[in-house]
Amino acid sequence: MIAAIVVLTAMGLLLGWGLGYASRIFHVDSDPLVEEVTAMMPGTQCGQCGYAGCTPAAEAVVHGEAPVTLCPPGGKPLAVALADKLGVEVNLDGMSDVPLYAKIDRELCTGCMRCSKVCPTDAIVGANKQIHAVIRSACTGCEACDNACPEDCIDMQPDPMTLDTWNWPKPNVA
Amino acid sequence: MWFSAFRGGVHPDGFKELSSQLPIKTLPLPKELRVSLRQHAGSEAIPVVKAGERVLKGQLIGRPGEGLSAAVHAPTSGIVTAVEEVLAAHPSGIHSKAVVIEVDGKDEAIPTVATLDPFTMDRAELAQRVSEAGIVGMGGAAFPAAVKLSAATRSKDGIETLMINGGECEPYLTADDRLMRERADQIILGARLIQYIINAGRIAIAIEDNKGEAIEAMRAAAKPYSDIEVVVVPTRYPMGSAKQMIQAVTGKEVPAGGRSSDVGVLMHNVATAYAIAQCLTRGEPLISRIVTISGGAVKRPQNVEALIGTPISHLVEQCGGTSDTPDRIILGGPMMGVIMPSTDVPLNKGSAGVLALNKREVAAPAASPCIRCARCVDACPMGLVPLEMANHARAQDFDGANDYGLKDCILCGSCAYVCPSHIPLVHYFQYAKGEQSAQKATAKRSDYTRELSDAKRERKEKEAAAKAAAKAAKRKPKPAKKAVAEEEDE
Numbered sequence: 001m002i003a004a005i006v007v008l009t010a011m012g013l014l015l016g017w018g019l020g021y022a023s024r025i026f027h028v029d030s031d032p033l034v035e036e037v038t039a040m041m042p043g044t045q046c047g048q049c050g051y052a053g054c055t056p057a058a059e060a061v062v063h064g065e066a067p068v069t070l071c072p073p074g075g076k077p078l079a080v081a082l083a084d085k086l087g088v089e090v091n092l093d094g095m096s097d098v099p100l101y102a103k104i105d106r107e108l109c110t111g112c113m114r115c116s117k118v119c120p121t122d123a124i125v126g127a128n129k130q131i132h133a134v135i136r137s138a139c140t141g142c143e144a145c146d147n148a149c150p151e152d153c154i155d156m157q158p159d160p161m162t163l164d165t166w167n168w169p170k171p172n173v174a
Numbered sequence: 175m176w177f178s179a180f181r182g183g184v185h186p187d188g189f190k191e192l193s194s195q196l197p198i199k200t201l202p203l204p205k206e207l208r209v210s211l212r213q214h215a216g217s218e219a220i221p222v223v224k225a226g227e228r229v230l231k232g233q234l235i236g237r238p239g240e241g242l243s244a245a246v247h248a249p250t251s252g253i254v255t256a257v258e259e260v261l262a263a264h265p266s267g268i269h270s271k272a273v274v275i276e277v278d279g280k281d282e283a284i285p286t287v288a289t290l291d292p293f294t295m296d297r298a299e300l301a302q303r304v305s306e307a308g309i310v311g312m313g314g315a316a317f318p319a320a321v322k323l324s325a326a327t328r329s330k331d332g333i334e335t336l337m338i339n340g341g342e343c344e345p346y347l348t349a350d351d352r353l354m355r356e357r358a359d360q361i362i363l364g365a366r367l368i369q370y371i372i373n374a375g376r377i378a379i380a381i382e383d384n385k386g387e388a389i390e391a392m393r394a395a396a397k398p399y400s401d402i403e404v405v406v407v408p409t410r411y412p413m414g415s416a417k418q419m420i421q422a423v424t425g426k427e428v429p430a431g432g433r434s435s436d437v438g439v440l441m442h443n444v445a446t447a448y449a450i451a452q453c454l455t456r457g458e459p460l461i462s463r464i465v466t467i468s469g470g471a472v473k474r475p476q477n478v479e480a481l482i483g484t485p486i487s488h489l490v491e492q493c494g495g496t497s498d499t500p501d502r503i504i505l506g507g508p509m510m511g512v513i514m515p516s517t518d519v520p521l522n523k524g525s526a527g528v529l530a531l532n533k534r535e536v537a538a539p540a541a542s543p544c545i546r547c548a549r550c551v552d553a554c555p556m557g558l559v560p561l562e563m564a565n566h567a568r569a570q571d572f573d574g575a576n577d578y579g580l581k582d583c584i585l586c587g588s589c590a591y592v593c594p595s596h597i598p599l600v601h602y603f604q605y606a607k608g609e610q611s612a613q614k615a616t617a618k619r620s621d622y623t624r625e626l627s628d629a630k631r632e633r634k635e636k637e638a639a640a641k642a643a644a645k646a647a648k649r650k651p652k653p654a655k656k657a658v659a660e661e662e663d664e
Binding site: 042043044045073074075076077078080092099119120121122123137138139140161162163165166167168169170171173 | 212262264266268270540541568570597598601602604605608609611612613614616617619620622623624626627628629630
């Protein structure tokens with residue numbers, strides 16, 4: 001009885017100390033801010049920013065290695081939101097107003113399905129040996145399909161301006 | 175009730191005498207009509223006719239699109255030559271879808287259904303007819319009228335006052351003025367029909383005091399009805415704006431972000447009331463409207479009754495053409511109207527005026543820096559701070575602009591009118607409002623794509639797990655069929 005208490009107590013203390021020591025030795029710095037910023041990113045891991053995915057991009061933004069305007073699919077709203085979050089100034093002038101979307105040339109498409117497999121948002125519909133088509137509203141313009149297409153039949157194009165998407169430009173005065 | 179008129183406002187020169195003295199002229203049929211499928215607030219109508227088809231006057235050519243939308247009808251008989259993108263009546267110069275009709279001159283109408291006395295009919299049925307007739311607010315906003323009617327019938331506290339807007343506070347425009355002078359009975363009939371549909375207690379017809387003859391005519395037409403009152407309101411821009419007019423007539427202020435129905439009022443323009451009367455008593459859809467053709471460059475300014483879809487160049491030609499090259503073509507009034515890229519655009523249901531202004535009328539000095547005189551603050555009928563709103567908009571601080579009341583701005587242009595520095599204040603507000611809605615749309619879109627990509631990742635993981643399970647199962651003598659099929663797929 002006494003032996004058991006002593007042994008278990010000793011084990012508890014020893015293992016507890018071991019865990020505590022290990023957590024110090026093998027401590028991984030994970031910035032809560034990085035996690036928050038990652039959650040704000042589009043999450044498609046498209047790599048257009050030049051980083052391997054949204055988490056590395058978020059780290060770069062948080063550490064000031066990349067501008068808040070790095071993410072093309074996120075566009076202006078993301079840039080503004082990131083600037084707000086990180087308390088930095090943002091210059092939106094260089095950002096493209098017109099996001100690009102994938103368009104499949106139906107003359108060239110052979111229906112190989114490669115593009116639809118790599119599309120992170122399932123924006124490409126089509127069956128084997130049938131022409132594929134892009135669902136505009138789901139496309140983030142990540143160009144993954146463009147890189148995967150063996151026929152080079154995918155083009156990145158801006159959405160045609162319509163009465164619904166047109167906005168007044170900024171007044172051009174001093 | 176003058177004491178309770180709204181704050182701010184401006185008194186621009188009227189120039190109404192240019193066109194107010196001549197009667198409404200009916201035009202000969204144009205050769206071609208381009209009936210836009212997007213001439214109302216909301217989504218584009220869906221065409222139901224094809225090129226080569228013959229259409230009759232009053233025939234449905236576009237059914238309402240998804241959500242908020244309105245039907246579109248053929249204004250006269252002819253052959254549909256195309257359903258294509260044409261230059262839209264829009265400042266951007268964007269093309270939008272329209273039904274192009276080659277007019278055959280016969281003006282053959284579809285047989286109209288004999289209507290019962292509408293006052294004995296079911297209210298919802300009447301509202302449905304207004305919807306089918308494609309009637310929209312004709313004062314400018316072009317909001318589908320039937321949507322307002324059914325919203326009013328559903329409103330919790332009911333509608334106490336139906337207000338008929340005869341304000342017409344924009345300079346140059348006299349279309350409503352002439353309509354009230356010449357067709358007062360039909361307007362009153364329309365107002366009574368709306369009152370019947372929404373079960374409103376009373377009708378108040380508000381007219382600015384610079385339209386003496388219209389007031390007389392409307393009073394005479396309203397005489398038999400004890401619950402109709404013609405209210406004379408002072409002439410001050412923007413009296414024709416719903417919130418300002420409600421305040422001037424009832425003394426009640428529509429709360430920020432609220433609607434007229436919050437203070438028990440439903441408002442319709444006189445021309446909309448007229449169109450509703452035409453629809454419910456004669457079965458006619460909205461295919462024509464009264465429009466003021468005016469401006470210093472027009473030879474014989476006048477009001478005309480024009481078919482929807484008529485190219486505005488035809489309208490101007492029918493008024494003697496232009497004396498000198500117009501410096502600017504405006505659809506609507508000079509305060510809130512929009513500059514047209516050319517006269518090649520078609521007339522829409524919501525366009526009350528076509529103005530061809532000469533050089534002298536559009537003299538626009540270059541903008542200089544704000545001197546913080548706060549004249550715009552005094553002029554703002556909504557009690558906002560235009561100079562701060564513009565400053566924040568310029569710095570792209572749209573939240574800051576919202577804090578100063580951008581969301582309540584009605585874009586009336588009173589601030590820009592009085593600005594001694596000629597700062598294009600309204601342009602800044604248009605820009606800020608547009609940017610904000612674009613940002614909202616993009617944010618919504620990226621939420622959607624994130625959901626999609628999360629779903630795909632989850633699915634891939636499940637597939638990988640299934641594959642692993644299949645591999646494990648393979649070692650056993652009888653593998654599950656489905657798992658094998660999946661593996662072959664890969």
